[in-house]
Amino acid sequence: MKKIILFTMLSLLSTGLLAYSDADMDGVADSVDKCPNTPLMDLVDINGCTKKKLNVSHTKSNSHADIIVGANYSGSNFASLNQTDTYSSSLQVDYYYKDFSLQASTSYYKTDGHAYSENGMNDTFVGAAYNIKLTKYLLVRVGAGASLPTYKTSLNNNNTDYTGSLNVSYALAKTNIFAGYSYTLNNDDDVSVKDSLGNVYDYRYQDTNAYSAGMGYYLTNSLYMSAAYNQSNSIYKGYEDVKTASLYGYKSIDKNWFMTFFYAYGLSNTASDHAASIKLGYYF
Amino acid sequence: MKFAKITLSVALLGALTLGMADETASTSVSVDAQIAAIQAAPAQERVQLMNQFKQKLATMNQADRMAAIQEMQQKMQAQAGTQMQAGQAMGANGQEMGSAMKQKATEHAQEMQMQANEQMTQMQNMNQRQSGNQFMNMNGGSMSGATGGSQNMNFNMPAGR
Numbered sequence: 001m002k003k004i005i006l007f008t009m010l011s012l013l014s015t016g017l018l019a020y021s022d023a024d025m026d027g028v029a030d031s032v033d034k035c036p037n038t039p040l041m042d043l044v045d046i047n048g049c050t051k052k053k054l055n056v057s058h059t060k061s062n063s064h065a066d067i068i069v070g071a072n073y074s075g076s077n078f079a080s081l082n083q084t085d086t087y088s089s090s091l092q093v094d095y096y097y098k099d100f101s102l103q104a105s106t107s108y109y110k111t112d113g114h115a116y117s118e119n120g121m122n123d124t125f126v127g128a129a130y131n132i133k134l135t136k137y138l139l140v141r142v143g144a145g146a147s148l149p150t151y152k153t154s155l156n157n158n159n160t161d162y163t164g165s166l167n168v169s170y171a172l173a174k175t176n177i178f179a180g181y182s183y184t185l186n187n188d189d190d191v192s193v194k195d196s197l198g199n200v201y202d203y204r205y206q207d208t209n210a211y212s213a214g215m216g217y218y219l220t221n222s223l224y225m226s227a228a229y230n231q232s233n234s235i236y237k238g239y240e241d242v243k244t245a246s247l248y249g250y251k252s253i254d255k256n257w258f259m260t261f262f263y264a265y266g267l268s269n270t271a272s273d274h275a276a277s278i279k280l281g282y283y284f
Numbered sequence: 285m286k287f288a289k290i291t292l293s294v295a296l297l298g299a300l301t302l303g304m305a306d307e308t309a310s311t312s313v314s315v316d317a318q319i320a321a322i323q324a325a326p327a328q329e330r331v332q333l334m335n336q337f338k339q340k341l342a343t344m345n346q347a348d349r350m351a352a353i354q355e356m357q358q359k360m361q362a363q364a365g366t367q368m369q370a371g372q373a374m375g376a377n378g379q380e381m382g383s384a385m386k387q388k389a390t391e392h393a394q395e396m397q398m399q400a401n402e403q404m405t406q407m408q409n410m411n412q413r414q415s416g417n418q419f420m421n422m423n424g425g426s427m428s429g430a431t432g433g434s435q436n437m438n439f440n441m442p443a444g445r
Contacts, residue, residue: 027334041342043335054342061345074411080419116418122410141398153417167398176394180401195423203416210405216397221386224393230404235412242408248400252389260396264404272411283392
């Protein structure tokens with residue numbers, strides 16, 4: 001008789017444990033919960049019923065960061081150089097504190113052209129920016145940065161360049177209209193190079209003004225796409241502006257991971273014919 | 285000097301990133317401990333521990349609270365074998381969490397878009413710098429004062445664009 005009672009009790013207990021569920025996550029099993037579907041942020045009594053509503057903090061975390069790795073390509077076919085393909089892998093780190101942000105990025109490239117191949121570090125960019133939310137929809141980003149001369153050039157004239165930028169973004173519902181301007185102080189030294197035949201090649205640099213404008217659209221809550229036009233002075237004096245049309249995408253994978261992809265088509269002789277990148281980032 | 289600048293910049297960013305990672309880790313450990321205690325507690329204590337957990341959630345910022353609730357859901361579902369849908373247990377808070385996630389993704393996409401505009405210019409400038417270097421290498425020139433005829437690199441396409 002005792003064995004039967006013990007067996008019955010164990011059976012009931014194990015059945016109860018296996019069937020345990022607590023849909024409103026209040027700590028009271030659904031089978032005995034007198035108030036199912038209690039709001040999560042309510043404190044409950046032993047019956048699972050609200051005894052106090054909690055005031056929830058609506059503050060956002062002040063600081064965030066992200067780390068982004070990317071694979072990039074640019075291809076050009078200039079009259080003086082013929083087809084040249086450049087592949088690079090990039091690393092970017094951003095740190096955000098409230099409306100202030102710091103940014104650092106660098107990349108390693110490999111260039112292959114007709115009878116030419118080279119690889120090494122590109123310039124490294126470090127910068128800071130401040131976001132000003134003028135209205136609910138209008139965001140202004142003011143930035144300053146420096147391109148550190150980590151790129152080793154045979155011209156031996158690479159110096160730190162400084163950039164100031166102003167970007168505006170107007171986001172209304174699912175649409176984002178944006179425009180940007182940046183000015184770069186190009187500090188590379190002018191040089192003249194003479195070849196064995198006595199021909200002289202001049203490298204004369206200038207500061208650059210760059211403009212961009214475009215429109216983006218949130219296709220879903222996690223996918224954003226945009227198209228833009230970009231124009232900038234060439235870094236060399238006396239050359240046509242660099243003009244491109246570009247497509248850009250941002251995909252939020254989950255609360256931490258995201259991807260960006262980008263393609264640009266060259267509209268002027270001084271631009272790369274095609275440029276593309278795909279990047280994977282972790283935001284925390 | 286160049287090396288010193290780069291080292292200083294990387295060190296600054298590294299320190300900031302590590303500092304924040306440490307803060308995130310300590311919050312995560314505390315939440316983990318509370319969830320483990322709830323899971324291990326007998327039924328009569330579970331309500332009390334769950335209430336304590338909720339009080340902690342209420343003090344967190346939106347992002348941390350969202351992460352803690354998701355972690356809690358995953359662990360409770362794994363333990364109980366229930367198929368609760370995300371947000372089902374949240375009641376009115378579910379909408380808040382979804383809205384916060386959407387806002388976070390939107391703001392980050394907006395930031396990345398503005399960075400992309402600037403990076404486009406940086407990339408094209410770098411491309412031009414590399415082309416200049418390539419042109420110099422292929423013509424085998426050496427540094428010199430200007431003598432004889434002067435020529436410059438030709439960016440034009442061979443067959444026009």
